[in-house]
Amino acid sequence: MFREELISHRKINGAIRDIVITSQTSHLKNVLKLIGCCLEFKYAAMVYEDAGIELLTDLLYSNCDNFFPWKSRLKVAADIAYVIAYLHAAFPRPVIYNRELRTDKVIIDRFGVTKMFDFSNSVMLPPGEFQVKDVLLVDCINMDPEYAKSKTVNQKTDVYSIGLLLLNLLAGQQSIWPHPVDEIVRISKCDTGFLQKDQLKHYVDQKITEEGGNEAEIQLQDFLDIAYRCIQEKGEDRPDMMTVAKALRKIEKSGHRS
Numbered sequence: 001m002f003r004e005e006l007i008s009h010r011k012i013n014g015a016i017r018d019i020v021i022t023s024q025t026s027h028l029k030n031v032l033k034l035i036g037c038c039l040e041f042k043y044a045a046m047v048y049e050d051a052g053i054e055l056l057t058d059l060l061y062s063n064c065d066n067f068f069p070w071k072s073r074l075k076v077a078a079d080i081a082y083v084i085a086y087l088h089a090a091f092p093r094p095v096i097y098n099r100e101l102r103t104d105k106v107i108i109d110r111f112g113v114t115k116m117f118d119f120s121n122s123v124m125l126p127p128g129e130f131q132v133k134d135v136l137l138v139d140c141i142n143m144d145p146e147y148a149k150s151k152t153v154n155q156k157t158d159v160y161s162i163g164l165l166l167l168n169l170l171a172g173q174q175s176i177w178p179h180p181v182d183e184i185v186r187i188s189k190c191d192t193g194f195l196q197k198d199q200l201k202h203y204v205d206q207k208i209t210e211e212g213g214n215e216a217e218i219q220l221q222d223f224l225d226i227a228y229r230c231i232q233e234k235g236e237d238r239p240d241m242m243t244v245a246k247a248l249r250k251i252e253k254s255g256h257r258s
Contacts, residue, residue, distance in 0.1 A: 014120030015044035021087075021095060021119035028086065030079040032107065032117040048117060052110030057103040060172050070208045070216055072112070073169040074223070074252040079114035080106060080165065081245035084158050088241050093124045097158050098134065100143075101165040123153060130154055145233045156235030162244060163230025170227065172205030215254075222251045 015037060022034040033049040056076065059068040080101065087095040098121045107115045123134055131154035144160040147153060208220065226247045232238050239247075 012044060015046065017122050018046060018118060018120040021122045022117070024091075025083070025086065025119075028083060030083050030114050030116060032115040051107065051113075051115060053107040053115070054109075055104055056106040056108060056114075059108060060103055060168065067207050067211070068172065070211055070219070071252075072108075073172070073208075074219065074248070076106065076108070076114045077162075077166055077169055077223075078245065078248040078252045080116060081162055081241065081248050083116050084162060085241040085245040087122070088155050088158070091124070093127060094155060096123050096125065096132075096153050096155065097121070097161065098123050098153050101158075101161040103165070103168055125154070144235075146235050154235065155241060156238050159230050159235070159238045159241055159244060162241070163227050163238075166223065166227035166230065167203070170204050170208070170223070172207065219251050219254060222247070222254075226251075 019034065019037060022031065025031045026033045032051060032053075035047045035049055038045040038047060059066075059072075084097055084101075087097055097119065105116065105118050107117065109115055123132060125132055131152040133151055134153045144153075144157045146160075147157055204220065204224075208216065226239075226244060229237075229239055230244060
């Protein structure tokens with residue numbers, strides 16, 4: 001009974017956090033607008049806008065012949081990074097998204113616009129502090145190594161999460177077991193040390209390289225570089241979120257040159 005009450009309490013608190021954060025970011029085109037919340041069920045049910053949605057998970061890991069283009073993956077990465085950078089910079093106290101940036105928490109609407117949703121695990125840093133103790137990430141599969149040691153989250157926790165998302169966008173339809181991203185994280189924990197940047201190429205969806213020419217190859221190299229920097233074991237070795245967002249937008253725009 002106690003466990004069920006604890007879960008219920010967490011879900012209620014999560015719904016409150018989701019409402020608060022989403023309502024303050026709904027003006028962003030890359031955040032799914034929250035219409036309301038229904039409390040007539042056991043747990044709060046969030047009601048979002050009807051955007052004609054398709055989960056990023058389905059686009060990346062579908063077994064059908066449809067291929068999610070490299071340019072679309074770049075746009076998704078840049079859009080999500082700017083939402084997270086906004087959370088870090090636009091509030092008096094930075095907001096940490098504080099969960100795996102999973103592909104099932106991202107949708108593409110009928111117009112091809114990236115939309116994030118579910119801010120239920122977000123946490124606001126205390127005044128004057130750069131990190132905060134939190135236990136909401138305990139069930140994450142590929143958690144930030146620093147969080148695993150200290151159970152504290154900070155802005156670099158989100159940077160690690162965006163790095164994992166970038167790796168998922170790179171791996172794409174290679175949804176074999178072990179999944180490429182899981183394999184990368186596993187190798188990073190071995191005594192031999194972390195993967196070198198060049199080794200990440202082996203985990204890239206081959207259809208990406210088949211799709212583009214020299215331009216795509218250059219973009220891919222830059223994308224690999226920022227992903228590699230984001231997943232460094234020590235937070236101090238990772239870039240800040242705004243640097244990541246600007247780098248990804250620059251890579252995306254490089255493909256629009258005439």
